[in-house]
Amino acid sequence: MFFEAKNLKIYYKTKKGFVKAVDNISLNIEKGQTVGLVGESGCGKSTFGQGLLKILPPTTYYDGSVKIENQELINLTEDKMRKIRGKKIGMIFQDPMTSLNPVMKIEKLFYETLKTHEPEITKEEARKRTAKVLEKVGIEPERMKEYSFQFSGGMRQRVMIALTLVLNPILVIADEPTTSLDVIVQAQIMKLLNELRKEYDMSMILITHDLGVVAEMADKICVMYGGHIVEEAKSEDLYYKPKHPYTKLLLQSIPNTNINDLDLKYIYGSPPDLSNPPIGCRFVDRCPYKKEICKLKEPPVVEVDESKVKCWLYSEVKQ
Ligand SMILES: Nc1ncnc2c1ncn2[C@@H]1O[C@H](COP(=O)(O)OP(=O)(O)OP(=O)(O)O)[C@@H](O)[C@H]1O
Ligand SMILES: [Mg+2]
Incomplete structure (x- = not known):
């Protein structure tokens, strides 16, 4: 692989504790x-x-792996x-x-x-x-x-x-x-x-x-949300067949798209505090589709069609 980030964590050290700005991100680039x-x-x-x-502050905490042309x-x-x-x-x-x-x-x-x-x-x-x-x-x-x-x-x-x-x-x-x-x-x-x-x-x-x-x-x-990648997809799939509720929200905010199955009016709130993020899904407070498990457990990344989605809606696992 040309470029590969695996389980990458980048936390800022602050007086209040760690800000989990990048939290377990994996991404490949050809x-x-x-x-x-x-x-x-x-x-x-x-x-x-x-x-x-x-090039972040020297106190920044890194974990995981980033390889470019196999160099860590x-x-x-x-x-x-x-x-x-x-x-x-x-x-x-x-x-x-x-x-x-x-x-x-x-x-x-x-x-x-x-x-x-x-x-x-x-x-x-x-x-x-x-x-x-x-x-x-x-x-x-x-x-x-x-x-x-x-x-x-x-x-x-x-x-x-x-x-x-x-x-x-x-x-x-x-x-x-x-x-x-x-x-x-x-x-x-x-x-x-x-x-x-x-x-x-x-x-x-x-x-x-x-x-x-x-x-x-x-x-x-x-698509990133609260330090996670919540959806990864080919551009046209993301645009025409968005999967994650947050992706749909983002698309709705562009004029002239036809994503009507979510009503922007009912999505409220703000992104999570990354020094104390929710233990389950980080989008849970704003998600119109949230289920019980979303509050309790971090969603796994699942493949749906050719996209990768970090959302309990697409997971087969029973609560
Ligand atoms: N030097 C820092 N020390 C502590 N926290 C930081 C620092 N820099 C950024 N953050 C926090 O890390 C999180 C991610 O910030 P980041 O700048 O990566 O966001 P972004 O997605 O690039 O946003 P934007 O679209 O506004 O540029 C935020 O919660 C931010 O407040
Ligand atoms: Mg920025």
Whole structure:
């Protein structure tokens, strides 16, 4: 398997105890595949993405396994992890301003990035590679003489994508890559990202709370709720044949879909407190279909058609 997370747990250590932001998640990704990760705010999407790169606070607790091309990441030393970051696994953040150093010219930024992984690289070679990749994202190579604050939001995100691509990663994690941009620029950036993903033969984890955006781009979609993956399915199956009540709720929130068997009006409440999550299903308080067992026992993941669903409605096990 190209990428494999197995029983992955990522807990934040806080004064109140552990926040179980990612709790026993398993996910496989094939080479060249795009996986969408969706779910409402606070369900653990960014924790998962950043946890794969181990860029979370040093007190964070990890358990389980994450393998990329059979290399285990969870127990890697910081030194070895630094060789993976950017080089093997790239990351595109929501707000490029925080990751693009504003006091460094673009050219220098690319040179420094390249040098981290290829210490021998000359300035000339770095400049060539920078020009090539800037061109790919639709930015005039001459603009590498400028600072990131001289670019518009959309342009900055293009620079960020170029900075990720210049190292040729095999997997890229894009965390809400277009959320801060207007809808037209959003669509352009998504299209660009999709084309470049194919051209560079990368796999991608695309994180967003917008199911509409991923439906077109992703091969499969994982729906997260309260630190769990509650449904994993091929994009068209998820979209047309959603199984988990929470997936249906999410789909209902997109205009122009025809999921009418749940009435949004009756779904109330908010996501669970992850420092003290419910012992049974984490969606139980908001689920219109809840049964007794849902409160008492965590649902197993079951295969329904070709989808995987973590819900007692689909389990054969008697209460
Ligand atoms: N540094 C931290 N320390 C403690 N708890 C944290 C920390 N960062 C995130 N959390 C908590 O972990 C949970 C998951 O957060 P995360 O940022 O992964 O959610 P998300 O799905 O990316 O949300 P959003 O859509 O808003 O970006 C939340 O309950 C959040 O409050
Ligand atoms: Mg997030």
